[in-house]
Amino acid sequence: MSDDPEDLAGLRAEIDGVGRSAAKRFDPGAGAMLIAVAVLAVLVSFVLPWVGEDTGLRVLLGEAPAMPKVFSYAVLVAGVLFPAAALAVRRWALAWLSALASFAASVSGVLSIWMTQTTTGHQPGPGPGAGLVVAVIAIVVLLVKWLKIAASRPALQ
Incomplete structure (x- = not known):
């Protein structure tokens, strides 16, 4: 193994690049399952x-x-599309976007x-159906989960 300064500098640059790439990603851990269940609840709510x-x-x-x-429209975007994209790409920006969209929804x-x-x-209105209530509960669950994930980003050093 050589101790050439150019080789060490190249290795250091590669390690720094991997570190920067890893810092842009989040790991939802077991929370991904809760997000998936909430997305499923949103999808089921559309048939109710x-x-x-x-x-x-x-x-x-x-x-x-x-x-x-x-x-x-909001629940389709914030409850299905953004979570799918955020879990697929696992970028902090999409986690924050999902949290903000879930809040608005x-x-x-x-x-x-x-x-x-x-x-x-x-006369009172017709009242909310079961699907509307399920969708609202699911989007609030997504809001809480995405806020926890987005706020858990470690400080950049």
């Missing part, structure tokens, strides 16, 4: 009724005159539940 007899899928596709249309979901219970008249 959200408002009256209208399913989440009908709301998403615009076939139902239901109120939580914004939430249906959870606020939209709580407002959707509230909107289904209220109307402009004196």
Whole structure:
């Protein structure tokens, strides 16, 4: 083995490069299973009724005159697409993006539940269906999990 300074400098640069690459990635550990279960719950919620007899899928596709249309888009993006991308790539930026999107979707979901219970008249609204409640609970679980993962990033040295 040679002690050539150029070889040692090249080896040091390679080690530093691997360290920088590893610092950009997160390891969800056992939390990945909870995220996967929450994503599955979001997907199942789309076949359950959200408002009256209208399913989440009908709301998403615009076939139902239901109120939580914004939430249906938000939960699809924040509850399915971003978690899938973040778990596949495992980058901190996607973990933070998933956390922020989950926050926005959870606020939209709580407002959707509230909107289904209220109307402009004196009669109460149709109320939230089981699918809407499941979707909101799943997105709040995702919010908590993504915040824990995103906030666990070690300080750069």
